[in-house]
Amino acid sequence: MTVQSTLRHSAAEEAIAAFFEKYNTLFRSRLRNTTRTSRLLATLALATSIILAAEGSRRWWKRKHVENEQGRKLVRTNSWLRHKDGSRTIYVPYKDGTSKVVIHGTKALTFEAHRRLFLNPPRVSGLGDGHVPSAQTKPGLNLAFLHQFLSLMSIMIPRWTSKEAGLLVSHGAFLMLRTYLSLVVARLDGEIVRDLVAGNGKLFLWGLLKWCGLGGFASYTNAMIKFLESKVSIAFRTRLTRYIHDLYLNDNLNYYKLANLDGGVGQGADQFITQDLTLFCASAANLYSSLGKPFVDICVFNYQLYRSLGPLALTGLLSNYFLTASILRRLSPPFGKLKAVEGRKEGDFRGLHARLIANAEEIAFYGGADMEKTFLNKEFKSLKNWMEGIYMLKIRYNILEDFILKYSWSAYGYLLSSLPVFLPAWGGLGGASERGEHREKDGRERTRMKDFITNKRLMLSLADAGGRMMYSIKDLSELAGYTSRVYTLISTLHRAHANAYYVRGRENELYSLSDVQGTIQKGFDGVRLENVPIVAPALWPQGGDELVESLSLVVRRGDHLLISGSNGVGKSAIARVIAGLWPVYRGLVSRPKNIGEDGIMFLPQRPYLSIGTLRDQVIYPDGEADMREKRKSEADLKRALEQARLGYLPDREGGWDTRKEWKDVLSGGEKQRLAIARLLYHEPQYAFIDEGTSAVSSDVEGLLYETCKEKGITLITISTRASLKKYHTYNLVLGMGERGDEWDLQRIGTQREKMHVERELQELHERLSQVEKWKTRHEDIEKELAKVWVEGGDEVSPPPYLKTEEEEGGGGSTAALSQVETDVVSV
Numbered sequence: 001m002t003v004q005s006t007l008r009h010s011a012a013e014e015a016i017a018a019f020f021e022k023y024n025t026l027f028r029s030r031l032r033n034t035t036r037t038s039r040l041l042a043t044l045a046l047a048t049s050i051i052l053a054a055e056g057s058r059r060w061w062k063r064k065h066v067e068n069e070q071g072r073k074l075v076r077t078n079s080w081l082r083h084k085d086g087s088r089t090i091y092v093p094y095k096d097g098t099s100k101v102v103i104h105g106t107k108a109l110t111f112e113a114h115r116r117l118f119l120n121p122p123r124v125s126g127l128g129d130g131h132v133p134s135a136q137t138k139p140g141l142n143l144a145f146l147h148q149f150l151s152l153m154s155i156m157i158p159r160w161t162s163k164e165a166g167l168l169v170s171h172g173a174f175l176m177l178r179t180y181l182s183l184v185v186a187r188l189d190g191e192i193v194r195d196l197v198a199g200n201g202k203l204f205l206w207g208l209l210k211w212c213g214l215g216g217f218a219s220y221t222n223a224m225i226k227f228l229e230s231k232v233s234i235a236f237r238t239r240l241t242r243y244i245h246d247l248y249l250n251d252n253l254n255y256y257k258l259a260n261l262d263g264g265v266g267q268g269a270d271q272f273i274t275q276d277l278t279l280f281c282a283s284a285a286n287l288y289s290s291l292g293k294p295f296v297d298i299c300v301f302n303y304q305l306y307r308s309l310g311p312l313a314l315t316g317l318l319s320n321y322f323l324t325a326s327i328l329r330r331l332s333p334p335f336g337k338l339k340a341v342e343g344r345k346e347g348d349f350r351g352l353h354a355r356l357i358a359n360a361e362e363i364a365f366y367g368g369a370d371m372e373k374t375f376l377n378k379e380f381k382s383l384k385n386w387m388e389g390i391y392m393l394k395i396r397y398n399i400l401e402d403f404i405l406k407y408s409w410s411a412y413g414y415l416l417s418s419l420p421v422f423l424p425a426w427g428g429l430g431g432a433s434e435r436g437e438h439r440e441k442d443g444r445e446r447t448r449m450k451d452f453i454t455n456k457r458l459m460l461s462l463a464d465a466g467g468r469m470m471y472s473i474k475d476l477s478e479l480a481g482y483t484s485r486v487y488t489l490i491s492t493l494h495r496a497h498a499n500a501y502y503v504r505g506r507e508n509e510l511y512s513l514s515d516v517q518g519t520i521q522k523g524f525d526g527v528r529l530e531n532v533p534i535v536a537p538a539l540w541p542q543g544g545d546e547l548v549e550s551l552s553l554v555v556r557r558g559d560h561l562l563i564s565g566s567n568g569v570g571k572s573a574i575a576r577v578i579a580g581l582w583p584v585y586r587g588l589v590s591r592p593k594n595i596g597e598d599g600i601m602f603l604p605q606r607p608y609l610s611i612g613t614l615r616d617q618v619i620y621p622d623g624e625a626d627m628r629e630k631r632k633s634e635a636d637l638k639r640a641l642e643q644a645r646l647g648y649l650p651d652r653e654g655g656w657d658t659r660k661e662w663k664d665v666l667s668g669g670e671k672q673r674l675a676i677a678r679l680l681y682h683e684p685q686y687a688f689i690d691e692g693t694s695a696v697s698s699d700v701e702g703l704l705y706e707t708c709k710e711k712g713i714t715l716i717t718i719s720t721r722a723s724l725k726k727y728h729t730y731n732l733v734l735g736m737g738e739r740g741d742e743w744d745l746q747r748i749g750t751q752r753e754k755m756h757v758e759r760e761l762q763e764l765h766e767r768l769s770q771v772e773k774w775k776t777r778h779e780d781i782e783k784e785l786a787k788v789w790v791e792g793g794d795e796v797s798p799p800p801y802l803k804t805e806e807e808e809g810g811g812g813s814t815a816a817l818s819q820v821e822t823d824v825v826s827v
């Protein structure tokens, strides 16, 4: 044995040596025959290509390194790169490094082209009156679903040359391949059984070998089908998500309008974008294989069966399909509608949880856990009941579906397979072989066996395909539910984006979104309102509430305006109208073009702190890249913080790059001061400060106002604090008159104002003298009481409330007095 193996070993070595020798000699002889020049040229070419390749690799490596570094930096600083064509390059953390993504924003023209699909659906689809899509259309297998699905498809597959189309074609190719493999497998199955029955071992083994090879290939095909399906789903999702984000987050403030003005998708779009969209894309990608593949299967297998079983069998098969489909369609519950409602309920439940997290501190202070739990349990119960209802409906449907598709279909299949045997004249190729070609008994039985096995397998595959097709009626109804939700979201976004609020054949309600007639002019050096009613809007199509009938004012550079008035009169509403959050129903609003630098900035009543580093909090809404572009450094930020009396913050929090949940880390006053620091960093020309210093002590408040004015920022302050008057030139008082919808604009320090202050002083003096009177009366009462207490002989100690007042030196009256004195001083 050892000798043999050694011999075999040396023979192999010799063969390799001979092979090497042969090609070596060939190469040398060729080389010898070439001229010196060509050898030199060849050497030169080789050397150059080596050098170029090395240089190329070096550059590639360097570029990759620089890109990696840049990616890491941009991720760290929440920034991205902007390109001239409007696209953006963002980097996202991926494995140990980053991955680069180029995002091309959706063009305005694309939105316009799509608007027709989403806002003016064809009348035949039954979606609204041809002008306004109605969200109430019941999702189901109807023309509306077809229109909605095709409209979404035009976003998901924008061009035939797009990546998605490529993925679908490859997916389709693999699906066809699997159909073909099923056919081959069916035939092979028949052959293997035939060889087994005939006792032909060699052919039987060969058949098994082919079976295994085919199995490997079929497994690969199946895996690829699943993989491509997931790729299609994620590609669809990417397209739709980016499209929706482009519509949702833009200068038109649709993210605000959707929840506050339109109300078409309820309280928020989050559930639609995160969950419904995902389910829709998975379902749409799956539809291709759950409907497309069985369809191809059915065509191919039917043809095969027609050939082997004859026309009678085919007629039987087809009528069976139609019968089953019509029974199932008639008896299937409205899965689309059920799914759409389930999605809404899921959204509500999730929304409550999000609300709990966002307001955890406030709820904790109030100890509101029980109340919140009740809300959550109630919402969950409603969701649970709904889902249980769906499951109950599904049980009945599944029983019927299973019985028809699995058992009655197989019985029917056996019946059809027996056609060539019992009715050879109607049995196609099988019948022909029964009648003549294999008259010998053994041979006939074997062929019958082979044909039966092949036909049975075909029938099984057919039943499977038909079953999947029938099951997909349910999938299709569910898809209709998701489609309706995603379509509703996109059409609502288009409606908000295009301000397409009009109702046909109906009167507009006063101050509804269809009744917006005002103009907003951007690019004015100042803030001007001309006959603008201030209206708190209601959800469309209802009309809003008028807070101020008609407001006119002009704020020029350096004219600082204080807007005051009692709570709820519409002070912040003015800021909302000027910022474009609320519509300008009538009149003209003029304001600077830009928001932020060189324009106007709004500091909202509730300070907002973004995710990111401490630096990001000061420069918001800029990113670090924007900050560097503006040639600002950390020293500038530090200065802004110091001016806002927050200079200690970077040291306390561990530097500019610290990331924290800032809304929990900073105190109420610190948050407000941080907002002022933001203002000082951006240095806009005009600033709206809505109760921006209500939690800041009054000494610091004054300093902050002075600093802002020194920087040349014209302030429009919304506040109820009269002490802020001294930092402003004008005072707009809202909520005057009997109905509280009148207003008054005055220059601070005018004769009228002086008279007003004097009147107030007079009132305060009157109150003061009343307090004096009360003090004398109080002393008299005390004396009277002291007499009563010593009446019994023993001195009784005075009651606790009097004792406390005395110990405090003067009691309640003195406190009231000092309060009045403070008021007089502040006036």
Ligand SMILES: Nc1ncnc2c1ncn2[C@@H]1O[C@H](COP(=O)(O)OP(=O)(O)OP(=O)(O)O)[C@@H](O)[C@H]1O
Pocket: 260, 536, 537, 538, 547, 566, 567, 568, 569, 570, 571, 572, 573, 574, 605, 720
């Ligand atoms: N998003 C909204 N949609 C509809 N109405 C609103 C909305 N926000 C506020 N309102 C209503 O508009 C009215 C004015 O609100 P606004 O916030 O302007 O009051 P304010 O004068 O600033 O009060 P405060 O001093 O308490 O801040 C209130 O009656 C309020 O109920």
